Amino acid sequence: MKSLQRTLFISLIVIVLTPAYHGVEIIGGHEAKPHSKPYMASIQCNKKKKYEHYCGGALIRNRWVLTAAHCECKGPVQVVLGAHSLSQNEESQQKIRVKKQYPHPKFNKKTPDDDIMLLQLSSEAKTNKYVKLLNLPKDKDKDIKPGIQCTVAGWGQTKSKTPSDTLREVMLYVIDRQTCNSKQYYNHQPQITKDMICASDRKGREDTSMGDSGSPLICRNKYKGIVSYGPKDPNAKKPGIYTFITKKYLDWIEKVIGVKTYNMTTEDLY
Incomplete structure (x- = not known):
């Protein structure tokens, strides 16, 4: 039984922590109001001489996107900001190459622990009504109550x-x-x-x-x-x-970025 559980667990890790198929995302739900979430970033990896959506992320500073560590890509990476449709060449979109990926130093693909990564952009994102920063938590370790x-x-x-x-x-x-x-x-x-x-x-x-x-x-x-x-x-x-x-992750983000992220200027989410 333990052997079976171990096999199932390893299989689940391989399926979920390795986002090998770029097209799998929201199951169910509904289409969001266009540009109602201006902090959203499409992270795109170039593996076959073409950038394709791979993971999501959030713009937290003009040069920084926060995402999951298991989204680290071995090839060139770009982020697309200000998008609603990824196939349309929307005027609102900003496509910026990623200069460097910073997965959390303690992340190990065998578990979901410390699954967090920073992406440093090669140039600054221009904030406007389509592209905005998403505030990091200011209440630090305040937990979320069940049912919220x-x-x-x-x-x-x-x-x-x-x-x-x-x-x-x-x-x-x-x-x-x-x-x-x-x-x-x-x-x-x-x-x-x-x-x-x-x-x-x-x-x-x-x-x-x-x-x-x-x-x-x-x-x-x-x-x-x-x-x-x-x-x-x-x-x-x-x-x-x-x-x-x-706070553990906020301190790490601050160390990488070099600013006190939880004291950022307030930005509207919508």
Whole structure:
């Protein structure tokens, strides 16, 4: 039995932590209002002489995007800001090459621990009504109560298993860590720590998946988490796992960027 559990766990890690198929993202949900989430970044990796959407992220400074560490790309990377449709050459879009990727030094692909990464852009993003910064948490270690409603947005797969060209969003609810670690849920495989958030819809019909990795989890208009880990298909007993942006990570971000990120000027989310 232990051998079977270990095999299933390793298989899940391979499926979820390695975003090999760029088109898998929001399952269910609905199309977002165009340009209603101006902080969203499409992270695109060039593997076949063409940039393709790979992960999501959030613009937190003019030269910095925050995403998940397992979204690290071995080839050239660019981010697209100000987009609603990725196939259309929208005038609102800004395409900027990534100068350097900074995955958290303690991240290990075998677990979702420390699944957070900074992308340094080669030039500054120009903020306007289509492109805005997303504030990092100012309340630092304040936890999120179970049952709170959150949203995640991303480009990609829908219920019909076909990629979406336009930005979609899904509504989720926070699940307490004790429940998420219980035998009926993840059974500590992986261990849901205080640096993670569990969230799903209440019927197991909608969720995030691989290609949505790195996208921001917004709870009560606050940036609280990063899409990290979850099953290939929505499952009420296998909720999505999100990196919780705690003081530990804020301190690391400050060290990399060189500014006190949680004292940034307020920007409207919408």
